[in-house]
Amino acid sequence: xxxxxxxxxxxxxxxxxxxxxxxxxxxxxxxxxxxxxxxxxxxxxxxxxxxxxxxxxxxxxxxxxxxxxxxxxxxxxxxxxxxxxxxxxxxxxxxxxxxxxxxxxxxxxxxxxxxxxxxxxxxxxxxxxxxxxxxxxxxxxxxxxxxxxxxxxxxxxxxxxxxxxxxxxxxxxxxxxxxxxxxxxxxxxxxxxxxxxxxxxxxxxxxxxxxxxxxxxxxxxxxxxxxxxxxxxxxxxxxxxxxxxxxxxxxxxxxxxxxxxxxxxxxxxxxxxxxxxxxxxxxxxxxxxxxxxxxxxxxxxxxxxxxxxxxxxxxxxxxxxxxxxxxxxxxxxxxxxxxxxxxxxxxxxxxxxxxxxxxxxxxxxxxxxxxxxxxxxxxxxxxxxxxxxxxxxxxxxxxxxxxxxxxxxxxxxxxxxxxxxxxxxxxxxxxxxxxxxxxxxxxxxxxxxxxxxxxxxxxxxxxxxxxxxxxxxxxxxxxxxxxxxxxxxxxxxxxxxxxxxxxxxxxxxxxxxxxxxxxxxxxxxxxxxxxxxxxxxxxxxxxxxxxxxxxxxxxxxxx
Amino acid sequence: xxxxxxxxxxxxxxxxxxxxxxxxxxxxxxxxxxxxxxxxxxxxxxxxxxxxxxxxxxxxxxxxxxxxxxxxxxxxxxxxxxxxxxxxxxxxxxxxxxxxxxxxxxxxxxxxxxxxxxxxxxxxxxxxxxxxxxxxxxxxxxxxxxxxxxxxxxxxxxxxxxxxxxxxxxxxxxxxxxxxxxxxxxxxxxxxxxxxxxxxxxxxxxxxxxxxxxxxxxxxxxxxxxxxxxxxxxxxxxxxxxxxxxxxxxxxxxxxxxxxxxxxxxxxxxxxxxxxxxxxxxxxxxxxxxxxxxxxxxxxxxxxxxxxxxxxxxxxxxxxxxxxxxxxxxxxxxxxxxxxxxxxxxxxxxxxxxxxxxxxxxxxxxxxxxxxxxxxxxxxxxxxxxxxxxxxxxxxxxxxxxxxxxxxxxxxx
Numbered sequence: 022x023x024x025x026x027x028x029x030x031x032x033x034x035x036x037x038x039x040x041x042x043x044x045x046x047x048x049x050x051x052x053x054x055x056x057x058x059x060x061x062x063x064x065x066x067x068x069x070x071x072x073x074x075x076x077x078x079x080x081x082x083x084x085x086x087x088x089x090x091x092x093x094x095x096x097x098x099x100x101x102x103x104x105x106x107x108x109x110x111x112x113x114x115x116x117x118x119x120x121x122x123x124x125x126x127x128x129x130x131x132x133x134x135x136x137x138x139x140x141x142x143x144x145x146x147x148x149x150x151x152x153x154x155x156x157x158x159x160x161x162x163x164x165x166x167x168x169x170x171x172x173x174x175x176x177x178x179x180x181x182x183x184x185x186x187x188x189x190x191x192x193x194x195x196x197x198x199x200x201x202x203x204x205x206x207x208x209x210x211x212x213x214x215x216x217x218x219x220x221x222x223x224x225x226x227x228x229x230x231x232x233x234x235x236x237x238x239x240x241x242x243x244x245x246x247x248x249x250x251x252x253x254x255x256x257x258x259x260x261x262x263x264x265x266x267x268x269x270x271x272x273x274x275x276x277x278x279x280x281x282x283x284x285x286x287x288x289x290x291x292x293x294x295x296x297x298x299x300x301x302x303x304x305x306x307x308x309x310x311x312x313x314x315x316x317x318x319x320x321x322x323x324x325x326x327x328x329x330x331x332x333x334x335x336x337x338x339x340x341x342x343x344x345x346x347x348x349x350x351x352x353x354x355x356x357x358x359x360x361x362x363x364x365x366x367x368x369x370x371x372x373x374x375x376x377x378x379x380x381x382x383x384x385x386x387x388x389x390x391x392x393x394x395x396x397x398x399x400x401x402x403x404x405x406x407x408x409x410x411x412x413x414x415x416x417x418x419x420x421x422x423x424x425x426x427x428x429x430x431x432x433x434x435x436x437x438x439x440x441x442x443x444x445x446x447x448x449x450x451x452x453x454x455x456x457x458x459x460x461x462x463x464x465x466x467x468x469x470x471x472x473x474x475x476x477x478x479x480x481x482x483x484x485x486x487x488x489x490x491x492x493x494x495x496x497x498x499x500x501x502x503x504x505x506x507x508x509x510x511x512x513x514x515x516x517x518x519x520x521x522x523x524x525x526x527x528x529x530x531x532x533x534x535x536x537x538x539x540x541x542x543x544x545x546x547x548x549x550x551x552x553x554x555x556x557x558x559x560x561x562x563x564x565x566x567x568x569x570x571x572x573x574x575x576x577x578x579x580x
Numbered sequence: 581x582x583x584x585x586x587x588x589x590x591x592x593x594x595x596x597x598x599x600x601x602x603x604x605x606x607x608x609x610x611x612x613x614x615x616x617x618x619x620x621x622x623x624x625x626x627x628x629x630x631x632x633x634x635x636x637x638x639x640x641x642x643x644x645x646x647x648x649x650x651x652x653x654x655x656x657x658x659x660x661x662x663x664x665x666x667x668x669x670x671x672x673x674x675x676x677x678x679x680x681x682x683x684x685x686x687x688x689x690x691x692x693x694x695x696x697x698x699x700x701x702x703x704x705x706x707x708x709x710x711x712x713x714x715x716x717x718x719x720x721x722x723x724x725x726x727x728x729x730x731x732x733x734x735x736x737x738x739x740x741x742x743x744x745x746x747x748x749x750x751x752x753x754x755x756x757x758x759x760x761x762x763x764x765x766x767x768x769x770x771x772x773x774x775x776x777x778x779x780x781x782x783x784x785x786x787x788x789x790x791x792x793x794x795x796x797x798x799x800x801x802x803x804x805x806x807x808x809x810x811x812x813x814x815x816x817x818x819x820x821x822x823x824x825x826x827x828x829x830x831x832x833x834x835x836x837x838x839x840x841x842x843x844x845x846x847x848x849x850x851x852x853x854x855x856x857x858x859x860x861x862x863x864x865x866x867x868x869x870x871x872x873x874x875x876x877x878x879x880x881x882x883x884x885x886x887x888x889x890x891x892x893x894x895x896x897x898x899x900x901x902x903x904x905x906x907x908x909x910x911x912x913x914x915x916x917x918x919x920x921x922x923x924x925x926x927x928x929x930x931x932x933x934x935x936x937x938x939x940x941x942x943x944x945x946x947x948x949x950x951x952x953x954x955x956x957x958x959x960x961x962x963x964x965x966x967x968x969x970x971x972x973x974x975x976x977x978x979x980x981x982x983x984x985x986x987x988x989x990x991x992x993x
Contacts (some may be wrong), residue, residue: 313743315877372929377743378658379928382884385877386924393917510754510873513747548758555755559748563734566744 068094073102073131077117081146085154092158100166102131103159107152112142157182164194172203180210188214208234216242221259228262232269237277243270284422285540291428293535294435295497297528299508300515301442302487304527306362307516309459310479312370313381316388317512318505319395320358320484324491325500326395327354329404344409347492354488361391362484366477374476388505396502403501412496431493438489439528445482446524455479459522514558520568530569534558597892601805604895608639609798613791629787636794636862638902643797643804643855645882645894647848650808652880653889654817655844656824658743660750661731663876664757665724665849669856670866671760672723674773675707676716677784677861681777693775694768704766713780720857721850728849729842736838736845741827750873757871772867779861790862797858801895804851808891811847820844881920884927887934896935 072094075087088106091099101121105111110122111131119131120142128137147155156178163175172194179187188211195207208230215227231239246257246266257263299321306314328350335346365387373380408427415425446452457465458475466472498504515534519526534554541550561569612635615627644666651657678692687696691703709715731752735745763769782789811817819840823830831837860866869875878901886897901923908916931938 313746369925369929376928376932378652378746379932381658381743381746382877382880383925383928386881386921386928389917389921389924393914393921396917397914506873510751514751517744517747548762552755552758555751555758559751559755562740562744562748563738566738566740 069096069099070132072099073119074117076102076106076111076145077113077119079146081148081151084145084147085151088151088155088158092162098131098134100159100162103155103162106145106147107155107159109144109147111145113145114142153182157184157187161187161190164190165197169200169203172198172200173206176203176206176210180206180213185214185218188218205234205236209236209239212239213242216246221262224257224259224262225265228265228269232265232272235273235276237273237280240270240273240277243273280419280422281543282540283419285543286536287418287422287424289536289539290532291424291432291535292539293532294432295494296511296515296535297531298431298435298438298490298493299487300512300527300531301438301524302483302485302490303512304516304519304524305442305483305486306480307513308522308524308527309455310476310483311377311521312374312480313377313384314370314480314483315381315385315509316365316391316505317384317484317487318507318509319388319391320362320487320505321491321494321508322395322500322502322505323358323361323391324354324488325406325495325504326399326404326491327357327488328492328495329399329406329500332406344411347409347412347496350492351489354492355485358488358491359481359485362487363477363481365484366480370480371473371476388509392502392505399502401502403499406495406500408496427496431497434489434493438486441489442482442486442524451475451478451482455482514555517562518558518568520570523568523570526568526570597890598809601892601895602802604642604899605798605802605805607798608635608801609795613795613798616794617788617791629790632787632790632794633862634903634906636790636797637859638899639794639797639801640855640859640862641879641882641902642895642898643801643858644852644879645886645898646801646804646808646891647851647855648879648883649888649891649894650811650851651844651848652883653891653894654812654824655820655841656742656827657841657845658746658880659845659848660746660873660876660880661753661756662848662852662879663873664753664871665728665852666856666859666875666879667756667760667866667868667870668724668727669720669853670860670870671767671773671856672710672716672720672853673857673860674776674866675710675719675767676713677776677779678773679707679711680779681775684777685775692768692773694763694771694773695766698763706766717857720853722853724853724856725846725850729846732842732845733838736841739837750876753871753873753876757868760868760871768867770867772865773860774865774867776861776864784861784864793858793862797862800854800858804854805891805895807847807851811844812891816840816843878920881924881927883934884932885923885934887936887938890934890936893934893936900935 068090072087072090075083075090078084078087088103091103102111102119105121112120112122112128114120120128120137121131122128129135130137160175160178163171164179166172166175176191176194179191191207191211191214195204195211198204198207212227212230212234215223215230218224218227228243231243243266247255247263247270249255255263257266299318302320303314303317306312306317328347331350331353332343332346335343335349339346365384369383369387370380373383412427412430415423416429417423444452446455454465454470454475455478457468457470458472458479462472465475494500494504494508511534515530516527518534519528519530537557538550538554541553544550545553612627612632615625616629616632619626644662648659648662651659681692683690685693685696687693689696691700695703710719731749735748740748759765760767760772761769767773776784778784779789779793782792784790812820819830819835823835823837823840827837856866882897882901883894884897885893885901886895887893901920904919905916908919927934
């Protein structure tokens with residue numbers, strides 16, 4: 022009843038017992054082979070040779086025996102042979118000679134190492150049973166590999182499918198190991214093996230090792246140790262082990278809480294920067310100009326689509342520069358959205374100044390038009406905006422706290438955009454005029470400032486900043502015609518909470534809300550956390566209708 | 581400060597408004613259902629079941645539009661949570677309809693299907709009592725009313741006005757939508773409540789039941805209109821209108837804006853609840869998508885299209901916009917959003933007074949231009965002050981005693 026090897030069907034019940042028996046048999050036979058070889062007085066070489074001969078046999082049982090033989094031969098070439106067997110790079114030629122294929126596809130003789138011409142050959146029969154023997158044997162050898170990644174992978178294999186017999190091998194490897202990451206990984210594999218052992222002393226040692234490693238992934242194992250069965254008996258019989266596990270558990274919990282808190286703040290900063298990016302443009306159009314721009318979310322969407330177009334353009338015309346398309350997308354999005362903002366201001370919004378509620382409705386209509394326009398051009402489905410390779414992946418700050426590079430980039434980008442807006446408003450003559458007009462329109466007009474033109478520029482600037490936000494959001498979430506709708510409520514809350522007309526207020530409000538949201542999330546869940554945050558904001562606005570950082574005025578009709 | 585300059589000269593002051601509304605209510609509440617039930621299907625007078633369903637649905641929207649007009653047109657409060665009140669009323673009725681399914685659901689359980697699906701063993705406490713129609717109906721009015729009262733009390737007391745109020749109401753609606761999307765909240769999550777079988781013992785599939793529901797909607801519209809007409813013509817209504825135009829002035833005269841606004845606001849929310857309760861048995865489903873921001877903003881556009889501050893206008897607005905929507909989404913699916921978007925822009929720019937004013941005796945031909953000119957003028961005025969404090973000329977001229985404010989409203993330039 023030999024089953025053809027199919028990866029992924031490891032533990033079929035039917036194959037288990039014969040496999041174990043076969044394994045035992047293989048061990049016994051290989052032991053005998055070793056003895057025979059010693060008698061022949063050609064110690065290492067003959068071990069290696071006879072194991073290779075077994076590999077050339079047609080039956081899987083023989084192949085398994087050969088694998089075990091290679092594992093115990095101690096020959097440095099054995100690892101290469103087994104790796105070739107695992108990766109399907111091993112050929113058995115007519116007459117039983119074995120050839121290994123190297124990375125370039127050239128064949129080498131496994132015995133002499135000499136290169137050889139192209140030969141017809143067959144792959145040895147590798148089925149699941151053979152693999153079950155092969156992988157741990159190979160992993161034990163690979164623990165000595167000079168390549169760090171290979172050692173880590175070998176340790177992983179042993180952690181998954183190793184047995185108590187691997188403990189000495191692992192201890193050996195641990196004594197040799199110099200790399201910190203691999204050491205930690207081996208320590209945890211060892212601890213897992215030791216915890217399963219019947220010797221209470223070894224279990225105690227394992228718990229000490231876990232405590233020293235401080236790794237929270239052992240929490241479930243430890244809690245299982247101190248847990249009681251239904252009948253009241255402990256699952257761990259030894260009280261010393263239990264109390265040790267208990268104290269390690271407590272220290273792990275304390276550490277976990279600290280890590281959670283830090284992670285909450287970091288994730289919150291990330292969420293806050295997203296909020297701020299989506300709200301900053303609105304802080305200009307709504308905060309400074311008092312235009313209730315419900316189409317602001319669509320500016321984000323246009324910015325994201327501008328990013329998408331840039332990506333498509335680069336893919337078609339400059340494939341070699343593809344990884345830097347994002348840098349080009351920033352000015353493209355800024356200019357597209359500024360142009361759109363200027364267009365909207367000239368055609369619609371300029372007629373609505375001083376009628377905020379009607380502005381709300383008209384801009385909502387504009388947002389519907391923009392959504393449908395984009396849907397007609399690009400289709401209703403989301404489009405894919407790829408992260409450039411330098412934004413893929415992430416850095417693990419603590420165990421279990423991975424900060425993806427794209428989130429970090431968004432935080433940095435937010436700082437750049439805020440600095441950009443700050444510079445425009447504080448450092449340029451346009452900013453001077455914008456501030457003059459928003460502070461005292463008639464006086465600014467008297468000074469010869471064209472308030473109409475400043476209005477257009479301000480609105481275009483706010484829309485353009487929204488477009489910049491869209492570039493960043495395209496890196497994080499879905500890009501589709503309706504993406505803007507999901508940001509608009511939050512954006513308005515940030516601006517209102519921060520205090521209309523106060524850019525600094527928006528910044529603080531955005532990060533405050535982001536952190537509050539992420540700190541609440543573990544307790545309340547994502548949705549309830551969000552609801553709680555919304556309610557908190559509504560309550561704060563009830564208490565301080567002008568926002569947290571309002572400009573103080575003595576007017577009656579404010580707000 | 582809301583500038584409602586075009587809202588002066590209310591159509592409500594004209595006798596035709598009430599007659600027209602009465603005619604609409606008779607058509608919807610009597611004629612359509614009757615022609616559906618009485619005439620045979622071959623008859624030329626026969627009204628199809630589809631038309632009855634559509635009419636009933638649009639009538640519920642019309643009720644919401646009138647309720648919106650009460651707070652927006654007459655009190656200057658643009659609410660973005662009328663969609664929420666509507667949905668809450670709908671959920672209350674939906675809960676009753678769910679309960680009377682009894683053991684005939686897919687799982688043959690006494691619990692609603694989605695609870696069986698979630699493996700819940702007993703009814704949550706807030707579902708108790710909804711086996712009774714009367715209780716559900718009271719709840720459909722009370723729950724939105726209570727929410728509006730509590731929220732409005734705090735908001736009006738803190739003098740949150742204008743767009744700030746709109747933004748905060750939008751946040752409340754959004755939060756509620758998130759809440760109702762959760763399965764654990766106990767209202768069916770994404771799918772909402774559906775699969776209704778009967779109401780008060782009558783099968784919902786029966787044409788006569790549907791005709792009766794349509795008639796009930798017509799009666800609801802008539803009731804809503806009369807109630808709102810009574811309110812806006814009362815002294816309190818005049819104070820409200822005065823407050824809409826210059827709240828500070830009215831407050832200095834000794835009126836407490838909180839009480840007046842709260843009254844109109846809560847009443848409006850309850851009317852929305854009523855509309856929702858009438859709506860759900862006719863469409864057969866209620867789910868959280870009714871609470872989307874877009875639904876609430878669309879309610880405002882119904883009122884704006886017809887003409888806010890007229891009560892009769894929003895009725896037409898609701899029928900027109902939604903009738904157009906059901907026709908266009910079937911005939912030209914992609915065109916609908918363009919039409920709706922353009923409607924928003926054009927109405928606010930060119931026809932701020934709505935259709936009713938454009939075609940009524942007060943300003944045939946003139947009002948379009950008048951509105952346009954007034955826009956430019958108020959823009960110039962706005963550029964004279966900080967941009968959010970435009971004071972329409974009429975407001976400045978309005979004498980302080982609130983009882984005469986309505987009178988000055990009639991002085992159309």
